Amino acid sequence: MRLLFTLLFSFSSIVCLAQVGFSQKSIISMPSPVRGTPSFDNPPKITLMPGDTITVYGMESGYWKIVYKDSFTGYLAPNYIKHDSVQRRYNAFLDSLNELQYKKIKENNIIAAKQATADSLNDIREAKIRMTELTKKYGYKLAKMLVNHVVQLGMTKEMVSESIGVPTHINRTVNSYSTSEQWVYEHSGAKTEFYYFTNGKLTSWQD
16 A cells, blocks of 8 residues: 555646656666557557666656657556666756645646556556466467567468458468468558468468
8 A cells, every 4th residue: 555655646736747858767677558649548559678767758648658768659557667777867956846746747647647557557457467378388488479460471370360360351261282361450540451371370461
């Protein structure tokens, strides 16, 4: 209970970091789903793995705003990063605020921080379970590719499904030499993707 209160108190207060030019390197310590928006309603875009380095640029709606490999911007729920150094820098910022400003920051963010903390605990359980299951089936290297939605030639249909999900529909061709399948992924507002299999193995794709 004390840990949860500490997390809520720390994370609920962070709202102005990006506005004061805040940035801090941090290291991921557990499988961490990164979302495209600061909301649990949106599925993760990628999953960071232990040892991955990110840059934290503050907090938005209870989620850490991060940049990975200087190109991908996303949002992490609390609990995923080693935040001691981040918190130390933010404490210095808090020292510059008066009591009224600090109270307003806390009131504006406490609800979002509570929800984000609850979301992160659920994320942690789900990410650990999925990574463990995939590692047992395919090994660590391939499991990391799958949780990051990466495909490569030679993958089985099951692997591709684990990586990018079930296709919208499947077109199948059977002849005396082989069985071919075209997996079609239709996306609202985005290009349709096509993945081609021969005898159960991925041979090409078009996106």
